[in-house]
Structure formats: structure tokens, C-alpha cells
Amino acid sequence: MNTFQFPMKMVKRQVYDRIAVQDQISKTELLQEMDITSSSLNRILDELVREGWISESGQGQSTGGRRPTLYRIDPTHRYILGLEISRVYSVLGLYDLQMNTIASYRWFMDEHMTPERLVDYVEERIDWMLNDYQLTWSQIIGIGIGAVGPLDREKGIILNPVYFPANGWKNVAICQMLNERTGLMAVLENGANTALIGEHWAVRDENMQHMLFVNVGAGIRSAMMSGGQLVRGAVDREGSIGQMIIQTDGERLHDQGNYGALEAFASVQALEQQVRQRMKLGMDIWEAAEDLRPEQVHFDTLITGLNQGNIFLQELFARSAGYMGIGLANIIHILLPEKVILGGALINANPSYYEQAIAVARKKVGYDDSYQPIFSKGVLQERAVAVGAAVMILQQMEL
Template sequence: MPNVEDWISNRKAKPIFAEIRRRGVVSKFDLLEWSGLTSSTLTRMLEELATNGWIAESGFGESSGGRRPLLYRLKQDRGYAFGLDISRSATRLVLCDLQLEKLDSASWPMTERMTPEMLIKEVVQAVRRMAAKRGIEPDRLIGIGIGAVGPLDRTTGVMLNPLYFPAEGWHQVNLVQKLESELGIPAMLDNGANTALLAEYWAGAPQQYRHLLYVRAGVGLRSAMMSNGQLVYGAVDMEGSVGHMIIQTDGPPHPERPHVFGCLESFVSIPVLEKQAAARLKQGRRSVLADMVESPDEIDYQHLLRALSADDRLATELFTQAATYFGIGLSNLLNILHPEKVILGGPLITTNELFYQISTQVALKNTLYYPTYPVTFTRGKLSDDALAVGAAAMIVDRLTS
């Protein structure tokens, strides 16, 4: 099985290919200026990449006084990558070309029957079916990337001990080894926040922003950071670290670490909102929520959204409080990391405007150097596909590592 890094054999050609991919369409003149290579060396690199099918000529650019410059673009059908998003509630598989255009997809609910063995069987069948459907030969399949719930060890390709999977067996699962053995193509593993950030980076303007922060708010809090176009890693998996940020030392205990008090995730998550709503109803608070369920303990997130859309005072209060705490957590991240752009995703962000507006306003208000520090906030563009598409991007990125 060839390594992904060996697909482009000439090491000097890799940065040229990476820059063409980053810019989309670029002139030979701009590449010459950017690379610092001699004209003859650059011409040789471009010819080699074109001969091997990685890039193609794309007409001529505007003239600046002399001959019109030749343009080059990525040849997106030269290779294909699969991306797999393994989450607690659902797993999603996508097939992408080199431009990260989604060509096909499949998904599975993570029920009590979806053990690792069952899921891998389903994924392998879907990969073969998608490749056959599009007539993709094995020599054009670069590999499969996996974005999974942590904690995990990306160097060994093992999911360690993630919590709250409905099925048994999701501990010490060597996903990379299993998928490589079944499919015969390279596999890579990383946490879902990192792969989501990769997807949003390539879906946005990779030539414009180099320092990005991604935070996903839903059942829990997950984050990732990119500096100078590269993901930032620590000594251990950092995906869930943002949720363990202490913001009130005498606050409630963390759901998974009862000896730790006042974590951000103790104030901001879907389960916390559901529990708070149930507790308020038991205390006698008036709310349209009481008409939606027979017992307060039956309240779920969809009930909360319906109450919020009805301008229910209790639901508005709960979302406002959670958004305020989330904004405080964001401001701490901004003051430490100073990203140019913050991408927010997950159900708490995408399903209601109130949470997004309050949290970003609170974050800015508490940020050092604001307003001279011009951070940009945005919602993620790819929604449910972000983690899977980013997993495919991880494989494509490896071409030029």
C-alpha cells in the first residue's frame, strides 16, 4: 500500500501543487514570484505535475503590459478521498475529489446495534459501492480520513475511551488498522473538531485567513486551532479541552468529572439546558414547555427550540444565560490565542440566532485590544458535512506533506 506522501514523488513539486490548490487558479508569473525558483526550474515542475495529471492549463490571465500569463488549476479528478465522521448520534461517509467537492455520501444512525465491527462492515461496503458507481479505479483512491469523537491517539489511529456511545465496544478501537486492512488504501485518524476546521478552512478563503479558531457547541464543546495554515496539536488530544475551562470555581460539577467545578461545559451544552429547563418547571416556573410534555424530565432540545421560537420567557432566559457563559469562554480563547477568524458550529449555533448573537457580543466586549483587534466571527458553511469533508481534506493535505 503506497503512502499518501509518495503520490507526488518530486519533493520540489509539492509546494507548487499546494499553492495552486490553495489559490484555485494561479498564473505562472505569480508562481514564479511566490516560489523564488528560476523560470526553467518552475517550468520543469509545472510540466511534471501536468504530465502526471495533477494540474492543467486554464487559459491566459490579464496582461500587465507583456504577454498574457498562462494560468494553471488543480485537476480535481486526478484523485479521490473518502471522509468519515464518527459521532455519538450518527456516522457520515463522503466521497470527495481533490477540490473537496462532495460527490456522494451515506450515513448511519449510531444505535445500540452499531458496534465498531458493524460500522466498519457498513463503511467498507459503502466505499466500494461509491467507487464502483463512479468508475473510480483503485489507483485514483488516495485514502480515507476519519474524524472521530475523542479522546483518541491520532499517531496510532486508535479511539481510546469515548463516552456515551449507544453500542458496546467503543474502547481502544484501532480504526486505521481495521480500515486499511479491509480497503487496501491509507487511512488517517484525527478528532472531529480538527477535521471540521480543515473543511471550513478550505471552504472559505485559505489565501485570506491563516489563524483560525473553530468551536462546536452541542452535546458538548469541541474546539480546534489553526496557525499559519497548520492545525495546532498538543501533547495529548485537545478536542474537548475548551469544555473543561474553569470559569467559576464554585459552579456546578462537570457532567463527566464531578470533582471539578465550574467548567464551561457545566454551563453550556444541550444536556445542561434540558436539565435546567426540567428543574425550573419542577420549581413551578410558568412556560409553554409544560404543555409539550407529561413530565419535566421528558423535555428535549427540540422542545426548547419550539419554546424559544414562541418567545417563551423561560426558554429565552436559559438560552441567554448559556450564550453569555459561552461568550465568556470565547473571550478567554481570544485573549490567549488571538485568531483572525472564529468559526462557530454545532446545534447551539446553527439552530437559533439568539445564542449566536449574544455569545459573540459578549466575547467581543471582554476581549483585550477590542476594537483594534479585528477578529471576525462566522458560522460554519458546511453544517453536517464539515467533519466528514474535513476528514477527506486531511488525506488530500497529506499529498504535499
Template sequence: MIARSQTSIRKDVYRRILELGTVSKAELMQEFTLTSSSMTRLLDDLNAQEIIRVSGLGSSTGGRKPILFQTNPTYRYLLGLEISRIYSTLGLYDMQLNMLASVRWKMDPGMTPERLVDRVGQEVETFLNEHGLQRDKLLGIGVGAVGPLDRERGLIQKPEFFPASGWDEVPICELLERRLGVTARLDNGSNAALLGEHWALRGRSARHLLYIHAGIGLRAAMMSEGRLIRGAADAEGAVGQMIIATDGPRFEGRGNHGAWEAFVSVRTLEHRVRTQIKIGRPSMLGGRHPDDIRFADLIEALEADDALVKEQFTEAAAYLGIGIANLINVMHPDIVVLGGPLIEAHPLVYETAVATALKNTASGREYSPAFSLAELKENAVAAGAALMLLQEWEV
């Protein structure tokens, strides 16, 4: 049984209906310490305010068919925003987390904080016009961003590798609230993506979920019993400083020697392939100037079964698996979700990383984690940011 204070019971019941999709009063009574009459009054009140709605009748077990309830998807609408190093994504969602519209743009050298906020404002206006919505129908905007962050103050602090200048100590929530006239909430992109993927996997009853993102850098987030695990500081990228080999290289001359990110990242792969081509290793990319080779070129060469590029991807994927095994051995998740440009580049990366992780995981007779590719892919952060906003909503 779930025991909650009277001040939060309304919110908890709403969230449970959201999670289950469609539910009867009897099913809710099994989980909450409310009398039958109290639950009836609560459901009637939510229904009268059109926050939830009757969705039909369930199957009878001998008496009257039970009334089924679900959340009202059009009661309000949610915005989810990802702010990342390469692309940013904005999505419009209903109250059942169905994506109604989405737009993605490149984070080029001109995409300063001011330009981004203005772009978000323009895209929101387009969303509202296309769907015939008034601004007061928006519940707010959730933001998942590259850290480090000051989540409570709504600040993006000192992110690395942004193409544009001006991204230090940015009060992103304040700027968005001023531009859009709605509430804004901030969390790091890994946590937001984990929330989104947990939502996508809700039918699998994942109690302990680990999310790994491999792209420009490495990020990770962990959830236990449906709650995000947070530390004393926002350090989503710090997982990349986990030491894989004490005598290993440093990532671009910074951080720990032998750190995970020195072996596994988009930038590391680009650097290693360029170096191998410079010393004369044969490759279909050999006709190009090494410094002009980008990750998209590596993917194209990998799909063409280029031996050098395949070797480098395989090695990076094996190191990815070693780091994942270390995290599994500490955290013991039920499910490990893998996402990000590096993992999505080719099945070879996912398969090699999972095989290596399982080989190095201290699994017992009663424990063996399951693995899953990120289902929401490039929309995971935006969807999770919208869900974060919904979870914080005081119904």
C-alpha cells in the first residue's frame, strides 16, 4: 500500500493514472490508503475539472462494469527543450506525453543563449498557431541541458565544447520565462533522457534503471524505484573521468590519465582515425585531408566495412562496455539503456559494448541486467524534460 499525506494524495493519484494509462477506482484503491468514498470524491473532483476523464467501462467480474479513468490529454500542453552541443530540440506534448510537434536545429557558432531563446519563442508561436492553441493552455517548459548546472537557480554554468560563446552562467529558466510567459524547469540532459526512457519502458516494470549516453562526451544517470539518484553537485559528465587504464592517455590534454572519455567519444574516434591516416594506414577516407574528417564520414566508412574505421569503432565500443560494467557492478540496475550518437552509429557499437559489459559484470545466479537501446533516440531529452514538468505539477 502507498501511504501519502493528504496534501499530496491528489497529485499521487493523478500521476498513477498517468502511468497506468487507463485504470479503475478499484485498481487505485489497491495502492492508496483512502476510503472508497474519499477516492470517489477525489476522482469526481478531478473529472469535474476535466483534469481526468472517463474513458469507458472495464470488464465485469460479476457485478456492474467498473468505470475506467484516464488523464485528459488536452487539459494543458507541455514544452520540452533539449540544449546540447550539436543540436537542440523543442517538442510540444499533450498531457499523456504524446508528441504533437517537434523541431530540431544545429548549435552553430551563432547560436548564443539570446539567439536560442529567441528561436524557442518563434517555434512556440508556430506550434500554437498550427494547433490552434492559446498560450494559457501551456503548462510550462522543461529544459534538459548539458551541464554543469545549478538546477535550483535555473543556471547553465560552464558547459564545454559549445560552438557559440556566451554560455557561461546563463540564467536559462529566467530567460525562457520572460520570453514565453510560462514556468520553466531545468535538469541535466542525462536525467531528462532517463525520465523519457523510463516512461517509454513503463510496461517493463523497471525498478532500477541506468542510462548511458555516448556522444561528444559521456553522460550517465540512474533511477531507483522511480526516483532519480542525485549527488551533492550536478556532474553528469564526470562519469567520463572514471579511470579505465591508469597508464592511458588524457582526453584532449585534460582530465584524468586513462579516463573513460579518453577511449570513448565522438571526438576521440575522430582523433584516432585522423592519426592513423596521417601515419599511412589504408582507408577509404585516405584521399581526404585528415583534419577534415568528421564523425559523419566515419559512419559512412563503417557502413562500407572500412577495415581501419571498423577497428577503431570496435575498440571504442569495447572500452564503452568496460565502463558500463564498472557502473553495473556498483549500481546493479535492472535495465541498462544505451543512447547517443556513438551508440546509434551502427549495430556493431551496441552489440560489442553489451557483450563486453556482460563479460565483465559480476552477475550472480539471481542477477543479470537487461540491456535496451534508447527508444526515444534524439527525442529522449525533450520528452523527459516535458515529463519532468508534468511530475512537478501541483494538480
């Protein structure tokens, strides 16, 4: 009996997934596309309708006989939470089964946002969302988490990430903490991977098989997909691309990592460090920053100055974007993706940074006309990590 039930559960999920991909589909179309008998399909469709996962949505065009019944998923039958935890900001989103955003909260990760405070904050926001949209906890399938690494994914632990403003972000059993507080299933994945999962889901109709995602923020994180599947290494080091050496006699970032590493030139931390060093030397940056101490200069300060047309900051960002382009070209030569998606605080802060980075990358990989990847900021952009975390739960849910 168990041998029979397990394959049928898989087939049931396949039927549901096929209906989910298409807005409306008939039984005839499902039979044509799937290796299943008509009686088995009828049984599965009846079960999915009875349980509320799908519904009949009218009738299709006749091909000579009776007009076929059309089926579509009910996206509001269940809901999923997606949580992004990064060094600069975090995001909590509530999504239906078609990944439409029902509600979303975003907050900065300041020196007060310890793991305990974050869990408090998340629980409060979930309560608000459930009350606002008249939902119950039983309607929530689970919470997917896309977080800064390194991680122990299997145990649901954030290990020892660097550059968090608050203390306490070491060996954080985040899945256990959220499960104990909310009762929800929690699944952890590094944020670069969930962003790529989300972006791949958003372009699922394009049948894109080989994709690279690079997040340029406080550090530099990356994820790769080949054959439609995430590529994983022996350990979880999503930030390893940031340690790519692009200048052998270069500096280290905060006296950590490799000398001349990419993140020492092309990251939020690197830009802040370079401006603070200049200020400590007594050199002027821009008039608005004259009353600031070096330690008071943060990324938002730099963006304000950049948008005001400060020449020094324009040159600083342009040089950083050039280094980013070189780093992209190096990893593209190794992985040869079809599509390269760039995200993160630095990419989204100013259009010129993205444009200059991909211009350099294109030049460095464009020596052979037979290969040129597509560059993009993605479909989901700043929502990618949280949405991808929710997609991860969607892919694992049981019907």
C-alpha cells in the first residue's frame, strides 16, 4: 500500500504543478502531457478540488464534442512567508500560492537588531498580517528564510557572518527560534540561492537552465544554477566570490580576507572604508559631510552625496563598478551562464553603477561573438531573496 501511495503523491504534485504553470488547463491537455491514465487523473483532480487546492474555472473550446472543463489552482487556499535576513536590511513577505505579494515589511538592520529582537519583530509582523487579512495560522504553510552565510542549512543555523551591525549573530539557530515562537515550519537557505530560486521561478516560462546571481551589498554573494538546479560546493560559502583576488598588491577589507580581494573594491563596506580613511586624513569629501565624524558616515550618506553630484564620490563609485565588472568577467568565464542577474544594495542604489559594471564585464567576455550572456537586474529585484525563500517552501509543500 505504501509503495502505491508514494508514487501517487508524486503524481498528484505533478498534476498540481502543471495546473499552476498554466492559468487554465483541461483534463485532455493534462492527459496529453502526462503519463497517467484517465481514471487516475479523474481521481486526482477530484481529490484536489475536494481539498481546495484547485477549482473548476469554466469550460474550454469544443473540438467536436462536449466542451472540456478547465481547472486552475486556488492561490488563496494557503499562504507562505518569506524572510530575508541581510546585513543592511531585512524583509518579511506574505505570499499566496502564485507568489503574489499580499503584504511586505522591510526594516534596517541597525545595532539594536539582534537575533532575539528580529524574531520578536517577525512575530509581531506576522500577527499584524494575519489580523489585517483575516487569516489563521493554519493557513500558513511555513516560513522560508534567505540569510547571509555561512550557514548550516540542515540544522537551520546561521554560523558566523561578518559585518552585522548588532551583536549576537553567531551560531544562531534561526529555524528553531522561529518555529518555537510561531509554530511554523522554517527552512533556511543562503540568500543568494533563494534570490536565484526566486528569479528562476519568475522566468520559468523561458526555460532558462544556466543562471548566475551576484548580490553586491555589504559583501559580495553569488549563486549558480546549472540544468535548472542549484550548484552547491562542499561547504556553504556564498560570499567566496568576494575573496576573488583582482589586485595582488591591493588592500584587505577591515584587515580580513585576501589582500586585493574583490570585496575590498566593490562592496558597501569598501566604499564606506575608503571615504572614512579620506576623512581621517583631513581631506574634504563634500560640504554636507563636514560636521560628520568618520564613523558616522554610512552608505546612505554616500548615496546622498552621490546624488548631489559630488565628483569624488562619482569617481569612487565608477572605479568600484569597474572592479566589479572585472570580477564578473572572471566568474562568467568559469561558469558560462546564459543569464547574469545582479542585485543588492550597491547595484540598486544608483543606475550608473550597474551600467558601468556590466559594460566592463561585456567588454571582458565579448572577445568571442559565439557567447555573450544576458545581463539583468532581474524581475523581482529587491524582492528576490524573500520571494525565493517563499518559493522554496512552495516547492517542498505536501498536498
